[in-house]
Amino acid sequence: MTTAAPHRLVIATRESPLALWQANHVRDRLLALYPGMTVELLGMTTKGDQILDRTLNKIGGKGLFVKELETALSEGRADLAVHSMKDVPMVLPEGFAIGAISEREDPFDAFVSNRYARLADLPEGAVVGTSSLRRESQLRARFPHLTVKPLRGNLGTRLGKLDAGEFDAIILAAAGLKRLGFADRIRETLSAEDSLPAPGQGALGIEILASRDDLKTLLAPLNDAATAACVIAERSLSRRLGGSCQVPLGAFAQDDEGFLRLRGFVANPDGTDIVYAEANGSRAAAHGLGLQVADLLLTEGAAEVLKRLAENAAD
Ligand SMILES: NCc1[nH]cc(CCC(=O)O)c1CC(=O)O
Numbered sequence: 001m002t003t004a005a006p007h008r009l010v011i012a013t014r015e016s017p018l019a020l021w022q023a024n025h026v027r028d029r030l031l032a033l034y035p036g037m038t039v040e041l042l043g044m045t046t047k048g049d050q051i052l053d054r055t056l057n058k059i060g061g062k063g064l065f066v067k068e069l070e071t072a073l074s075e076g077r078a079d080l081a082v083h084s085m086k087d088v089p090m091v092l093p094e095g096f097a098i099g100a101i102s103e104r105e106d107p108f109d110a111f112v113s114n115r116y117a118r119l120a121d122l123p124e125g126a127v128v129g130t131s132s133l134r135r136e137s138q139l140r141a142r143f144p145h146l147t148v149k150p151l152r153g154n155l156g157t158r159l160g161k162l163d164a165g166e167f168d169a170i171i172l173a174a175a176g177l178k179r180l181g182f183a184d185r186i187r188e189t190l191s192a193e194d195s196l197p198a199p200g201q202g203a204l205g206i207e208i209l210a211s212r213d214d215l216k217t218l219l220a221p222l223n224d225a226a227t228a229a230c231v232i233a234e235r236s237l238s239r240r241l242g243g244s245c246q247v248p249l250g251a252f253a254q255d256d257e258g259f260l261r262l263r264g265f266v267a268n269p270d271g272t273d274i275v276y277a278e279a280n281g282s283r284a285a286a287h288g289l290g291l292q293v294a295d296l297l298l299t300e301g302a303a304e305v306l307k308r309l310a311e312n313a314a315d
Helices: 017-033 061-065 067-074 133-142 155-163 174-179 213-222 225-240 283-314
Strands: 008-014 038-044 080-084 096-101 109-112 127-129 147-149 169-173 204-209 249-256 259-266 275-282
Touching: 008 017, 008 067, 017 038, 017 080, 017 155, 017 174, 017 204, 017 213, 038 067, 067 080, 067 204, 096 213, 096 225, 109 174, 127 155, 133 147, 133 249, 155 169, 169 174, 204 213, 225 249, 225 259, 225 283, 249 283, 259 283, 275 283
Parallel strands: 008 038, 008 080, 127 147, 127 169
Antiparallel strands: 080 204, 096 204, 109 169, 249 259, 259 275
């Protein structure tokens, strides 16, 4: 069955400033490609946005930010949902698909501080804000003299808490800061060695109903082949290891003219038993590359780390 391209599209989006920026960005790109089209935003508040008092990791994780948007898709109230790929669960519910992954913004973590120019400059006992187990475990492994404290809320809230003096420094995704015009707050971009990024960090994904062949065709020009291959490799690694917010895990691929280098790590939240692995492969073999690096991690110690994390979670 061939379906004509729709003249009007609705994008479901969360209402945080970053989510709105991302949805508007996709709308602008669609309008540039299809000038006659009408593209509207449907703003929604998700459970993940409402619950700010407990650590997200314990109450259901990433899925809380996308579920309401998926409901809007299945009920026909929206055609597309724009997500940070970092927030998309490793396994999509039946009937949903990622229609396109657009070109990646800066994928690295950023060091933000009003007092210190570099992460390595922080003195003994300095307080660093982050609620990401991935960032925390790497900080504790490399800089055990620092104190890590939880930090939640949207980007503006987090910067506000830093400016109010609650922290000596905070770690945020560079992509979010750049998109919202806060690039000047970045004191240091952390290298992959200092803070290996999360699977999908910096990449936008457009989710659709898997049945919407019309949308797949329409979105194809927004897909960036290099970014998509990197994100596929990163997510396949994470999925193999049961990746969720409860596991301190990083996965980061870089594409050099069709050739991927994928690095991954797993650790305990306190930074002990940190295991790194990496491998190279072609863009076309991205999925298998993710499995390969996951298996290297498992044989080099990640299996024990994950087993212990699962036992502690069950307590
Ligand atoms: N965890 C929330 C989240 N999801 C996506 C981004 C930033 C944008 C991106 O990575 O694409 C952020 C903020 C952060 O981690 O600092």
